[in-house]
Amino acid sequence: MVNLENYSNLYANLAQASYDGRKIRFSFSLTEWDREQINNYRQNNFVPFNFPNAKDVHGNDLSTVYLQLDNSVKTVKELGNIRVPKVNGGYEVQSYVKNSYKQGLLTDEKAGFNAYYVTDTPKLSIETKHTYFVTRGSDGISSSNLNLNDWWHNNQAFTTKNAYIPQAKLANQAMHQKITEMATEAPNATMAVTGHSLGTMVSIQAVANLPEKDIAKIDKVVLFQGPDARESINKMSEQAQKNIQMLEEQGKIDYYVNAFDIVSMLNRNKPGVDEIGNVRYLLPKSFNTTFDMEDKDGSSHDFGQFQINPDGTLKEANLNEHGYIFAAGIKVSQLIDKYLNRLVKETPEGGLSFTEVIKLLLSGEYKDFEKEYAKIIAEAKVASEWNETVNELHKKISKSSGSKKITLQSELVQTIIQKAKNIGEEYEMIFKNAQKEFEDEINAIAKEILDGAGMIRNYLTYWEVQDMISPYGKNNLWDSGQASLNTDQVKQYKEKLGEFSNKMSVVANNLSEYDRHAGNNLFKIK
Structure with missing residues (x-):
């Protein structure tokens, strides 16, 4: 385990502190504080925690927060x-x-459920403005029955069945009770929800199933490195789906994912599935996989990979500079689907055994998956090294002359050639994926309108209904001609980069035979 580099992002602090074994953690014992402290905390029913320079999404300073003890345990x-x-x-x-x-309300060891309620004041009062509901992710896997509940009844059930998992039902009850308490004791307060890994699945499903009046009290849902849960929400009640839609429209749901992490990429980039909330791709410290747990920066699933800006925001990848990250994320999510689908088909009655789930998501024993996964990350690393390579070559060229300089210039051109090809491939993959997601959304809207129209057919004639809904059919909402044109333009862009690469190859292979004038002529793309 590797901790965050600093404590300026409040939600990441809370999510990390929910785990045992962290530098700052919400679970504590008498061996860590003396009995007088513990008795004092129990009497007051809160424990103060300090996260230096911590800020929430609104820029509020929350360096000190208060863990509210659960007396129901x-x-x-x-x-x-x-x-x-x-x-x-x-x-x-x-x-x-x-x-x-x-x-208790926030703890159920048998179910593997651990949650924490944190406030910005020592006790809920008229002065309280911000509260936080934090859910712990999976404990380290072991033969313990308590740990197996995380992995079997929750992780496995979500991954293979998109089930409403047991821990989420417990979290839902706890959230509702805390919001009810806030209504009388802290009427000016709102509640943010956060969690990591399994904690994201628990959190989003629990929020979805809150009563409609509770949703107004949700300030933000900030989730770290968890899979998309849209398919599980779509299996829930109409109100649950409306709750998530409302929070999305208000911009209140943020998912932070690492493209190199198999847990983050589960259920993402799936045909016909619109991912929940604002999906933000982290800019990780390294190119570690989920299995690289012993690395100094931690695995791609750990907090040690987070980079944090001075203002407390997390560093995110952007398409202009980090196209290779988004391309890798698409490939990893597609790889997960390939192996999950294969296992489901091979397993009787479409179910997965516990051993198979662990092999796929945790263990290096699943060799074919691991090899393909490692290859994707390795390719992304190579693509990322271009800027560094170019800068280094420029420095060497400036200090060289004669044949050595020509050799280095040829190497520089070859480097640019490879980058041009990579850009074309990344751009095409990302664009096609985004366009497919837009088309899926249009399909869903058209279907929803059509289904809704079916409810009024008892009151209007068939032709009246058809006349009403015809402007909202997919053919009118989705411009297939424009979509085809867009795809052709992307293809042309890729081909043009290929032509450019071929011309550059001529220069690289014959650099010593061309003077500056000849080289300039070759660079002109007609």
Whole structure:
């Protein structure tokens, strides 16, 4: 595990602090603080946490926040029965504690659920403005029944069935109760929701299923490195879908994803599926995969890969400079779909065994997947090194002369050739993916209008209904001719870059035979 480089992004701080083993964490014990401190915290029902220079999305300074303790937690004992022989013969049934676990509003060890409620004031009051509901992601996998609940009943159920997972149902109840408390104790406060990995699935499903009146109290949903959940939301109630749509329209849902992380890329770039919220691609520190857990910067799924700007915002990739990141994300998401679909087909009744899910998402044992995955990341790394290579070649050329200079110039041209080809391929892939997503949205809108029209057919004639909905058919909403023209233009752009690359190849291979004038003529694209 590698921690954030600083604490200036509040939501990332909260998501990271929900895990055990972090430098600052919400789980604590008597061994870390003395009994007097613990008793004081329990008496006041809050624990202060300091995140230096932390800011929220509105620019508010939230360096100190307060974890509200969950007094509802109790130890639940599961009893078992055993037959014990009597001294005088025969047997008697005796009870024993088969298992025990903690359970409360924000904690359910048996279900693997851990959430934390944080506020900007020591106690909920008229002065409270900001509160935060934080959900922990998956604990490290082990044979423990408690850990298996994260992986089997939640991760696996979401990944293979788009299920409304058990932890999300618990989070939904807890969120609703906290919002209800806010209504009376802190009427001016709103609640932000955040989480990482499994915590994103739990968070978005829980928010979706809140009562409609609770949604007005949601300030922001900030999710880190989790899969898209649209397909699971589409299986829920009409109100759940409306809740998410409303938050999206208000710009309140942000997903931060790492294109090199298989968890982030799960369910993304899928045909016919519009991803939830504003999807923001992180600019990671390195080209690590999800499996590179021992690296100094952590795996692509860890917080150590985050780069944070001075104002607390996270550094994001942009198309102009980092097209290779978006192209890699498309490839990784398509690779995940390929292997998931293959496993579902090979497994009886379309289900996945626990072992198969772990092999696919966590282990290097799934060799074919791992090799293809590593290749995608390696290609992205090569594409990213272009600027550095060009700058280094320019420096060497300025200090060289004669045949050495010609050799370096030839190497520079070859480098530009490869970059031109990469740009064309990246641009084509990203454009086609975006255009397909737009077309899918238009299809969904047209279908929704058509379905809605079906409800009024009892009151209007067939022709009246047709006349009403005809302007909103896909043929009118989607300009297939323009789409085809756009695709052709992208193809021409790619081909032109290819022509440019070919001409550059002539220069590179014959650099010593051409003077400046001849070289300039070759660069002219007619």
